[in-house]
Amino acid sequence: MARRSQRPISDGALRLAQDRFIAAWGQMGSTWGISRTMAEIHALLFITAGPLNTDDVMLRLSVSRGNASMSLRALVDWGVISRIHRRGDRKEYFQAEEDVWTMLRQIIRERLRREVHPVLALLFEVRDLTDPAAAAHDKPVPLDPPAAGEPLPSTPEPAPLPNLVAEHNRRLDSLLELIQMLDRLGERFVGSEGRGLKLAATLLSKVS
């Protein structure tokens, strides 16, 4: 009846550790905008040594075939797991990238591509809407409006529009610059083959 408590670290303990890890990773995933199941599958593949097939995943995590199939495909698209074919076996197997630096680089690469770049493009468009320089039609707007002593308004939009547009542009530009900076930083990290990231770590320790 009783479980053998003799074995150093029992299979049960390993199983438990895996399950807890999977749960933790799944939770983290969901707070960062990734579906829980997808993160859990990734966790399972990462923490497990051998490659697993769709049925293994379904069984282990109790998810439907459809869900497993779509999540696995999405993970492949993100480049954090890969398909493996075994001869004499019609099933497909999956295996996680096991180098965590490569994994991180891949995640950053994809987030830049899918999320940051589109937003940057939008923000540039927005910038153009009020860009004085681009005001080819209408009339070119002087960057600096005349005298700058402003009577502080009462409620929200108080003054007779002293220079709302200039203020808008200033704020937008500062945000654009920040995001572009982060983008360049990311691209650099992502670009440099292999070493790139460890380099960042090194830098980190340097900046006392």
Place this chain on the structure above:
Amino acid sequence: MARRSQRPISDGALRLAQDRFIAAWGQMGSTWGISRTMAEIHALLFITAGPLNTDDVMLRLSVSRGNASMSLRALVDWGVISRIHRRGDRKEYFQAEEDVWTMLRQIIRERLRREVHPVLALLFEVRDLTDPAAAAHDKPVPLDPPAAGEPLPSTPEPAPLPNLVAEHNRRLDSLLELIQMLDRLGERFVGSEGRGLKLAATLLSKVS
């Protein structure tokens, strides 16, 4: 009747630019795990010069009072906007942090605190479950378990489990180290008063 097309960049254009900005920021927010409305309110406050009150926000973004109230409070909790009291006015006004570096620092600080640290704690717990050194109870486990010939199940685990636990620990440790590294990086960035981030930007340009 017709709108004056003479003014350089019309109020309408400003309004449009604001709306587009708000939409873009709202979208970005939702892909990063922040509710759309919350991100939109932040965008509105950021892009608008003066402080706004709850009714301004409700009106401008067409959201309910309850939603506006909760989202504003959440933004205050995140430390990216602040409450403003005006004498002789019973309403509360809100204003966004306008320095984007400070804003970024604040966001990183909170994400570390709310999301990274809890996961790190969980991962450490998981690590302990299979830590040979920590096996005080039971029996100290030799890093390499004796002869471990186990009848292999059917599919996934092919080899005779030479050292599943050691492999598990290796993977878990590499992930833990990565996350801790990022955590330290974040803390450092967040900690250094003001300059911290620009410094990072400088570093960035240095790393050719």
Place this chain on the structure above:
DNA sequence: ACGAGATTTCAAAAACTTCTGAAAATAACG
């Protein structure tokens, strides 16, 4: 201490996301 105005709370509704399961498509083998 009252009352008017402002804010917060929270249960229920709406909107959105994820998951399922069976049917359709695909690929492998003989």
Place this chain on the structure above:
DNA sequence: CGTTATTTTCAGAAGTTTTTGAAATCTCGT
């Protein structure tokens, strides 16, 4: 080819998050 194993797709179900609005609570000024 036809048969069979496997994967993909997708409409609807289930689950989760977000939003609403009205009631409760709070805050001041008098």
